[in-house]
Amino acid sequence: MVDHYLLQMRGMSKSYYGTQVLKDIELALKPGEIHAIVGENGAGKSTLMNILFGMSVIHSTGGFEGEIVFEGQRVDITSPQQAMGLGIGMVHQEFMLLPNYTITENIKLNREVLKDNLFSRLFGERLKSLDMQVMNADARRALDSLDVGIEEYVKVAGLPVGHMQFVEIAREIDKTQIKLLVFDEPTAMLAESEAVHLLRAMERITQRGIAILFITHRLDEVMEVAENITVLRDGRLVALKRAAETNIYELAELMVGRKVEKLARRTDKAWDDTMALSLRNLVVDMPGEVVKGLDLDVRKGEILGIGGLAGQGKIGIANGVMGLYPCRGTVLVNGAPLPLNNTPASIQHGLAFLSEDRRGVGLLLDSSTELNIVIPAVHNQDKFLRKFGPFSQLDDAAIRDYALKMIRDLDIRCTGPGQIVRRLSGGNQQKVCIARALALNPDVLFVSEPTRGIDVGAKRLVLEMLVRLNEQGMTIVMTSSELAELRSVCDRIAIVSAGKIAGILQPDDSDVNFGLLMAGQKDRQGATSYV
């Protein structure tokens, strides 16, 4: 029986810098099988694939434990080239195509069919010319086997996204020795009809005996094509199910899992109908996190969580409202309309923002801690300045006082207010960002991924701090990829899918409902909406 497997991964474990990201993962698939791997962001899907492809990021961080058996042979894959040599191919989420080459050229790149000419006979191999006829015929055959009607001689530039996806796939199946194809979120960029077409193509591919590893979070697609389904959560194998013996709801529940540790806070708040913030038909053009006409109300004094999978648009909301990415729609702050695409106006209206990109947007890495804390307040509210008629000077004493107070209150571990923030740890950098937001004395605080890149202890501190601020009356909108942390501090959690609010849940709603909303399923089982 063992010999029938095309690929077996046994006891796969991997840690990055002491953090376990994979633990004892088992995976086995037969030729011609479509095997789905589902899980939230950070569940370990990408790491597992990186190991399979021998990516250098794995080997430069100490390798992995476990063994890979391919076609009955134990293999030691140390580079992507070697993986390709074994017959493992990948269809990328982002297209890796040369736009100004034709489809044939893209499919055949670096595997060109060559023929002799005068110069190659004289000067050797490198001067052979391309046999376009054969290449076009090969490309045609690959495209036909996917049932795609596009012409092989058109340039890739300008093709619809769906077609580019098919060109990628055609390139992989044109490789004659291909035995295993990995599809990494292949339908993420596709329209519904294109996605259906793609699933049909996948089934057609498996008829040739090629196995497919299908990585996705669209559970309905999984149910439709996959034979077996592996569910990962937090780097662990949660379940291996036969598609025939499970359903979307069970998968959703397995994917999210109960892992909520509630922080102590009062829950029986009486809400009036005062809205701190109302978003209507918000469209934010943030690359990779597009918001497409979203409506959302934030009650005064609550902690509203915004969750959802990566790329669905949850990150775009705060960035749009703060004017950092082009946005359209209506935003009301305490009932008053907010001018859009105007960061100073957003700050004047009492909004503050902790960016998800702490090092890129959140900090001046080579400036002192105290300067990092005061700059927005200096610029927008004329705080920490001494005025001399039209001239102004930084008020060193006031800045120092405030910085010391913040260092004390937020327990920022640094050698002093003058230390440059690059030298601080991630958790302390985040506290500097919080101190900076507090210097603006905001009514509504947006925090995006507040605990990303922070160790476990500091995570808890940061979350507790947000709860404390909230208890002092600040409305907090917290965007996070970690559902568990949203459920531990939020009053309500809005799940974003495909650029819109899929639904709003209570933190103690069932895992099934969270899982389904995140997977973009509309028919929720007994889910209550609290909009």
Next chain:
Amino acid sequence: MYKKITDFIQYFGVARLIILGFFLFLCVMAVALNLDFAELFSSSLVRIGMNGVLVLAMLPAISSGIGPNFGVSLGILAGLIGALMAIELRLDGYVAFFGAIGFALPFAALVGLGYGWLLNRVKGSEMMLATFVGFSAVSVMKIAWLILPFNNPEMAWPIGRGVRVTIALDNRQLAQLLNKTLAFEIGNVVIPTGLLAFFLLCCALMWVFMRTKTGVAMRAAGDNPRFATAAGINVDRHRIIGTVVSTILGAIGILVFAQSYGFLQLYEGPMFMPFVAVAAILIGGASIKKASIAHVIIGTFLFQATLVVAMPVANAFTADMASMAEISRIIIQNGIILYALTQTRGE
């Protein structure tokens, strides 16, 4: 111990160490060759003072994020126009000097605005653009020098139209005006008090400016534009402010330079002056992203003192090759620029 040494080198900068070493080596050579040390020291002080303001012009440019201002020739040209206007009006002494600054300011500010606007279109390749803006402007002004309506015979060609290539400033009591102000001697060393005081005053004013609301916003915009945007700072506007201030300092800088040198140099004169200023601030420890007033002062000192000492030393070795000093100056100067630019590691 080894770690401490490498940390120190990291902190102090390899480039700075090499130049400092080279400078010390030259000093030893100068002693060995029995050169007049007092004279070398005096002329070092003069060269530091006369170049300092031009180097200072790099500071607002780097701080606001446009990088070393290779286009500071625009400011230099504005300064030269100011000087010509002062001469045309036959102003003398301090009136001429400060008058020239006054005349140059509007030109510098206006040109700086346009130049800043231009630099905002080419974010990421400012240095290349700036260099060629500088070259083009110098070339255009070569024509302008010929046709601008300056008629004072002190600066006109004896025949034909236009102003001369070099114009002596002693007729207008401008030559060494600042150098001689309150100058005194210690032993054989002449201290050009006025010149150094003017440079330090400019530094002090710059220090104050950097701590104003505008200055702080400008620094943030240059340091991390995305941070600045998120803090509600208009990055483009503050880059333009930095460019304007830099251009104005360029105009003042050339006037300080010219009065000490004793001549105005038109036509080719301003072509390569920006490179000297860029090299000095980089060698002072600045990067294309980060600079301080300390970098300006240290850099001007290291760069100019090195050149002052290097030339007689090189001459002593190549007594029969008169042009060697100039050649070695060019090699040293461009070598420093090249080296400093290779040290600009990105984050």
